[in-house]
Amino acid sequence: LGANVLALRFTCRKVVFIGGVLSGLGFILSTFVEHFDLLYLTFAVITGLGYALSYSPCVVMVGLHFKKRRSLANGISVSGSGVGSFVVPNLIRWLLNLYGLPGCLLILGGLTLNVSVCALLIRPLSSYKKRQPELRYTELGVTKDAGFQQLLNTQICESLSGNNGQASRKESLSKNFSEFSSNELIPMASLQNIPQEELKDLTSSVCDCCKCCDRQKSSTNRSHKKTQKLFDWSLMSNPLFIIYALSCGFGNFAYPNVFLMLPAHAENNGQDRNTAALLVSIIGITDLIGRLFFGWFSDLKLMPRLLNRCSVMATFPALVTYAALYGLFAGSYMALISVMLADVLGVEKLSSAYGLVMLVMSVGLLPGPLICGQRTARYYWHWNYSFVLCGVLALIGSIPPLFEPCAKQYVDAREAKKINVKAVTKSLV
Structure with missing residues (x-):
């Protein structure tokens, strides 16, 4: 939420650059921490703040730069997390065995600092305008x-x-x-x-x-900057936005927790750690395929994007099949969030809408590890109940978008009423 507001005030390039510095600094400082409690500050707060400043403005920039192939462009931009899910688990395990935890964190911090380098390549829309011939x-x-x-x-x-x-x-x-x-x-x-x-x-x-x-x-530009809203709070009363915010909030409770639960669930069923880590890699590579494919398929407009997004719910008992199908359809879920918001609310409200959706998704993410974690599953219920809970909440999240046509009719009727009232008032004056 704050990242998009800061991006409007200080440009996306500066915000993403600072986010990359903070995330890398959090990893590097964690290498010198000797007490576990300090990791809450260095690894959780500093690194998490850096990631928050880096991710959201980049997704919004893609939505602003592309129109015809927006879904495919967004799928490509967010496919990096799929590549990371495929490569990083095995990389981290290899680094831990070779350098230990401090060395692993130091190397990850150096890799994360490349976010700041990528931020320098972000260019505004005005740089792509055609110049008039001299x-x-x-x-x-x-x-x-x-x-x-x-x-x-x-x-x-x-x-x-x-x-x-x-x-x-x-x-x-x-x-x-x-x-x-x-x-x-x-x-x-x-x-x-x-x-x-x-x-x-x-x-x-x-x-x-x-x-x-x-x-x-110049005076007109200064007055425009003063009156320009840094955040559009009218979205809080927009039924279309509320529908997708609730959907993403419930869906995000399930999406990241599977990455935490599936390896532990595999180990409890007799699988070794390398096999358990391989399951996360399978989710990552199929997630990458899903983001690219559904981003491309969505731009073809052969079917509504809403139907593509509701296909997220696919569960099978076999671990490998589950990981592959979950990653494939979860990729469509993550690739189409910003695209759906741009289609429903307009590109001019994408920054505020995506920031609020990220806030709601973080609220859904926060209790997930506490409720579905290994300690809770060991002392209060079986691992199967954690998967059932995630599946139920994700199913609940797929229900609100089905009411989009009704909400759109309500919003259109409300806007038409406002226009009529303004016209009558103007005629009376």
Whole structure:
């Protein structure tokens, strides 16, 4: 939630960069900790804060940069966690056996610092805009004289045309310059024969006009920044947002806890640790396939994205089959969250909506390890009940999106009513 607000205030690049530094710093500081209680500060708080600042703004940036292939782009961007789930468990086990816990944390901290390097590659949307072609003086048949160059400098045109609400000035300026550049009205030789003093006066008048427009434009931008909302709290009263927030909250209780429960459940059934870690790797690789496939399939629009998302619930008793199918369909769940929010609420509200959804998902994540952990399963119930609980909550999370059509009709009717009230009020005034 706070990461998206900070990204709007300080740009995504700065927030993600700081997040990468904090997450790497948390790992590195954990190597020097001798008491377990301090790990709550270094590993949990600092590293967790760094991950929170890094993840959410990156997902929002992908949603803002892409439109036609947004689902596929988002699937590719979040597929890194699938690769991590496939590679990291075996890597961590190998590092622990080779360097111990301090060395393992130090290496992981160095790898995590690369997030800050990737943050430097984040570019705003404005950097991808096409630049206007510069005016060529040779096409006008004139020499590149210093005074005449200043008069026909394309920066003057861009400065004037960039001022919103000044279309008439833009048209008149283009008309004036077209008259100057027309061979029928003014011979090119006459332009070159204009006295330098008169040319300087004419140039200074145009530049003064540009400065005036620039001041007005800068003041407008400053006022826009002051009035721009850093967070859209109206989402809290939007039924469409509430539906998906509840769905993600219940679904996120089940999704990450399976990574914690499945290896321990396999060990309790006689499997060795390497086999148990392999199950997590199977979830990771199928999760990667699911995110990429369902992201691509969703962009084809052969069926509603809502139906793709509700297919998350697939459970089988065999551990390997369960891991493969769970990772495959969970990949569609994670890949389409931000895409669904952009489709339902609009791209302009994606940052606030995704931040709030991450907040709700973290609330669903918090009690999971305490309720479904090994100690609870050992003393209060069997491991099977933990899986049943996750399955039931995930099923509950798949129910709210089914009411999206009703909520959309309600929101559309409410917006139409507001428009009618404004129209009546305006007519009375």
